[in-house]
Amino acid sequence: MADTMQFDLVSPERNLVSVPVREVRLPGADGDLTAMPGHAPAIVNLRPGVVTVVAADGSETEFAVTGGFAEINNESVTLLAERGHPRAEMTQEIFNDMMAQAQRQVKVAQERGTAGEEIVAAAVKLLADMEALGTHIGLDPNQSNFLH
Amino acid sequence: MPSLKDLKNRIGSVKNTRKITKAMQMVAAAKLRRAQEAAEAARPYADRMAAVMAGLTASAAGSDMAPRLLAGTGEDRRHLLVVLTSERGLAGGFNSSIVKLARLRLAELRSQGKEVTILTVGKKGREQLKRDFGDLFVHHVDLSEVKRIGYDNARGIADEILDRFEAGSFDVATLFYNRFESVISQIPTARQVIPAVIEETSEAGASSLYDYEPDENAILNDLLPRSVATQIFAALLENAASEQGARMSAMDNATRNAGDMIDRLTTEYNRSRQAAITKELIEIISGAEAL
Numbered sequence: 189m190a191d192t193m194q195f196d197l198v199s200p201e202r203n204l205v206s207v208p209v210r211e212v213r214l215p216g217a218d219g220d221l222t223a224m225p226g227h228a229p230a231i232v233n234l235r236p237g238v239v240t241v242v243a244a245d246g247s248e249t250e251f252a253v254t255g256g257f258a259e260i261n262n263e264s265v266t267l268l269a270e271r272g273h274p275r276a277e278m279t280q281e282i283f284n285d286m287m288a289q290a291q292r293q294v295k296v297a298q299e300r301g302t303a304g305e306e307i308v309a310a311a312v313k314l315l316a317d318m319e320a321l322g323t324h325i326g327l328d329p330n331q332s333n334f335l336h
Numbered sequence: 337m338p339s340l341k342d343l344k345n346r347i348g349s350v351k352n353t354r355k356i357t358k359a360m361q362m363v364a365a366a367k368l369r370r371a372q373e374a375a376e377a378a379r380p381y382a383d384r385m386a387a388v389m390a391g392l393t394a395s396a397a398g399s400d401m402a403p404r405l406l407a408g409t410g411e412d413r414r415h416l417l418v419v420l421t422s423e424r425g426l427a428g429g430f431n432s433s434i435v436k437l438a439r440l441r442l443a444e445l446r447s448q449g450k451e452v453t454i455l456t457v458g459k460k461g462r463e464q465l466k467r468d469f470g471d472l473f474v475h476h477v478d479l480s481e482v483k484r485i486g487y488d489n490a491r492g493i494a495d496e497i498l499d500r501f502e503a504g505s506f507d508v509a510t511l512f513y514n515r516f517e518s519v520i521s522q523i524p525t526a527r528q529v530i531p532a533v534i535e536e537t538s539e540a541g542a543s544s545l546y547d548y549e550p551d552e553n554a555i556l557n558d559l560l561p562r563s564v565a566t567q568i569f570a571a572l573l574e575n576a577a578s579e580q581g582a583r584m585s586a587m588d589n590a591t592r593n594a595g596d597m598i599d600r601l602t603t604e605y606n607r608s609r610q611a612a613i614t615k616e617l618i619e620i621i622s623g624a625e626a627l
Contacts, residue, residue, distance in 0.1 A: 198384060200487040200569055202377035218550050230547040231388060233555050256562075257555065259388060259546075268384055270487065270562070 192244045193225040194264040197272050204272050212265045213240040214258055229261040236317040250275035254286055283322050290315045343605040354594035361587035368580035375573040382570050392556050393534045405560040408531035409507045414451040416506040420513040421461030422579045423480040428586030430579050431460040437524040438512045490569030498561055513571040514578035520585050522578035529567050
């Protein structure tokens with residue numbers, strides 16, 4: 189079996205990354221998971237979090253994504269994310285923007301009377317995940333609380 | 337008969353017009369290239385999304401648990417027409433062709449006794465539809481401040497549509513936009529986005545081998561709104577490329593027409609000038625003969 193597989197990070201606007209990798213660690217909606225070559229085909233929902241990509245030479249690269257889903261099969265992982273940034277390029281500004289979007293979603297969900305409990309809960313969870321993501325990479329989620 | 341000075345002025349003004357149309361054509365050509373690149377770059381995401389959707393829906397469509405975005409409301413009575421046009425004119429038949437298609441569809445739906453509402457994106461379509469169907473407008477999205485169409489714009493429109501769907505204000509939503517075929521050909525297209533229409537692909541069978549985590553319906557619930565946004569994004573990009581293509585060929589025509597006009601006016605100018613010279617000569621000669 190090949191010891192690397194193809195990893196693609198695709199945003200709606202363009203292809204962000206396309207490299208051969210040894211393993212990919214993904215923030216699945218139900219828990220983190222690692223995909224390696226020969227993984228059984230799966231489609232996994234992601235929560236906002238950090239994706240770690242291990243290249244063939246063992247070097248690690250991290251990307252912050254705002255959710256989406258990953259398509260995993262035998263020799264490739266394709267990650268469809270609405271937004272993805274290499275960790276090195278994550279600035280407080282970008283993070284603030286992401287947070288603002290999550291906060292808006294919570295607000296919209298709460299304001300809309302017709303929305304079910306679970307929609308509000310999902311939006312709140314998204315916000316919490318987003319905050320966790322910020323804390324994880326050392327950005328302050330509280331700086332962006334301009335909606336409160 | 338216009339005087340020589342008048343003719344000269346007219347030639348000058350047509351020449352100025354030609355300069356402007358020529359410049360607009362070149363600007364449109366440059367923008368077209370960028371728009372095409374953007375459309376090209378967005379394709380992998382849309383393709384993947386469609387493939388995964390096809391696999392998921394094949395298994396979910398039959399079940400009672402299928403989300404409403406896929407299965408529909410069970411009715412086909414109220415339609416929402418989403419008319420995507422440009423913010424600027426001078427693009428040949430670009431906006432008219434979209435509006436025409438929307439009008440046709442509207443008349444057809446009305447004759448079947450359906451309720452129709454309209455959501456417009458872009459100023460031009462709104463202006464054209466306002467007179468006849470102004471009372472059907474439910475919302476307008478203004479993109480005039482947007483220099484470069486991003487996914488966020490598409491998501492804004494998608495959220496607007498999805499909110500209305502959740503609130504139960506329509507059963508079927510259809511997008512109207514121009515599909516980019518080439519610089520000289522843009523095809524007005526109607527595409528239904530809610531309930532989702534899944535194209536049959538050969539991959540659909542293979543996808544059923546996938547494990548789904550959490551489960552198929554949860555993923556589908558997450559995916560369907562994204563897919564609506566993705567389709568709107570694709571339509572906006574196609575539209576942007578089409579607009580520039582249409583403008584380019586319209587301005588090319590205008591430049592050529594101006595050239596023809598200048599030729600015609602120049603001939604007329606030369607003829608009048610010659611006539612004036614001849615007249616003066618005759619006057620001199622007949623004056624001399626009279627002596």
